[in-house]
Amino acid sequence: xxxxxxxxxxxxxxxxxxxxxxxxxxxxxxxxxxxxxxxxxxxxxxxxxxxxxxxxxxxxxxxxxxxxxxxxxxxxxxxxxxxxxxxxxxxxxxxxxxxxxxxxxxxxxxxxxxxxxxxxxxxxxxxxxxxxxxxxxxxxxxxxxxxxxxxxxxxxxxxxxxxxxxxxxxxxxxxxxxxxxxxxxxxxxxxxx
Amino acid sequence: xxxxxxxxxxxxxxxxxxxxxxxxxxxxxxxxxxxxxxxxxxxxxxxxxxxxxxxxxxxxxxxxxxxxxxxxxxxxxxxxxxxxxxxxxxxxxxxxxxxxxxxxxxxxxxxxxxxxxxxxxxxxxxxxxxxxxxxxxxxxxxxxxxxxxxxxxxxxxxxxxxxxxxxxxxxxxxxxxxxxxxxxxxxxxxxxxxxxxxxxxxxxxxxxxxxxxx
Numbered sequence: 001x002x003x004x005x006x007x008x009x010x011x012x013x014x015x016x017x018x019x020x021x022x023x024x025x026x027x028x029x030x031x032x033x034x035x036x037x038x039x040x041x042x043x044x045x046x047x048x049x050x051x052x053x054x055x056x057x058x059x060x061x062x063x064x065x066x067x068x069x070x071x072x073x074x075x076x077x078x079x080x081x082x083x084x085x086x087x088x089x090x091x092x093x094x095x096x097x098x099x100x101x102x103x104x105x106x107x108x109x110x111x112x113x114x115x116x117x118x119x120x121x122x123x124x125x126x127x128x129x130x131x132x133x134x135x136x137x138x139x140x141x142x143x144x145x146x147x148x149x150x151x152x153x154x155x156x157x158x159x160x161x162x163x164x165x166x167x168x169x170x171x172x173x174x175x176x177x178x179x180x181x182x183x184x185x186x187x188x189x190x191x192x193x
Numbered sequence: 194x195x196x197x198x199x200x201x202x203x204x205x206x207x208x209x210x211x212x213x214x215x216x217x218x219x220x221x222x223x224x225x226x227x228x229x230x231x232x233x234x235x236x237x238x239x240x241x242x243x244x245x246x247x248x249x250x251x252x253x254x255x256x257x258x259x260x261x262x263x264x265x266x267x268x269x270x271x272x273x274x275x276x277x278x279x280x281x282x283x284x285x286x287x288x289x290x291x292x293x294x295x296x297x298x299x300x301x302x303x304x305x306x307x308x309x310x311x312x313x314x315x316x317x318x319x320x321x322x323x324x325x326x327x328x329x330x331x332x333x334x335x336x337x338x339x340x341x342x343x344x345x346x347x348x349x350x351x352x353x354x355x356x357x358x359x360x361x362x363x364x365x366x367x368x369x370x371x372x373x374x375x376x377x378x379x380x381x382x383x384x385x386x387x388x389x390x391x392x393x394x395x396x397x398x399x400x401x402x403x404x405x406x407x
Contacts, residue, residue: 021374024222024223024373027222027223028222028306073278074300075300076274079304080274118300118301119297122300123297126296167385167388168385171219172384175384179378180374181374182373183369186373186374
């Protein structure tokens, strides 16, 4: 168990070690859905939600696995339990709050098998966070993911209007933008720890 | 692909260039960028991924008639996760240092979209022999791409290759290249080069076709 304060955990996962720009997790949706601001927002919100659910699940699973001494089952049980829980939550959401469900829509199942989710679960296990610390870590990671996505979408909307050489268009341009964004996030490195 | 008869060699070769997983299909980007800060890390990651690709491709192909269609994705994920766990423990046994350098990214091979993508798109429809060739080709293509990114980042960022000094003393290292943003930039650079070569090839083919018709 580490004794890092909750605020520094949040800052750490949201800005200093941003999941997308410092750990390269969740790159696929980062490039895939970051072409419009509107979808980027929703994707970010849905991902934050799934991260919270996944973090809670992972904490529980880890307790059980440690209790029975089956740590080698960690990867396989994380991915199965997390994806089925998200599916369950999706059904519940559809029943209880159709408006939220429509807003998140297709993104929920897409995010489930995203590496950011599994990465979050594995990192929090490696760091040995307690339950409340896990929750803050997950919220921070979600916020950081959403922030990166929205920033990227903003840049790409402008980029669409400018005259980019044909060779650079598409993924290469997105990668260069991401590289510059990531450089910007390096500025947060002195914030805490 | 099922209609057109291709030789096993074709399945192997396509992963190297025409359908290169990293540069052309842009799959499996997370590990490609995250652990490619040195050449040795990227080689290890590439080999680990190739092993999982190979074993998962083989298993899925062998079991393709037994797995019910509705539960196929879940079954594939189970198969992949099993082999990833093996690799994780194997690397830990071989070199604890390497395991520390790669960190959670070995476990994250599970969610590498390349592996699930090949299992779903190729191995589930083809016999084991072809699935193995396909997985090998994709794996080698992936390893190669990772290696190229890693080499650039290590030479520029640390001035070394496989830990051996490459430059005389006065060399100022580009620290940015070993940091996260260097991953994006190195990858963008290779992508530009690949795009340019492909553009040249396309134009050459078009010219050849025009000459053939006139």
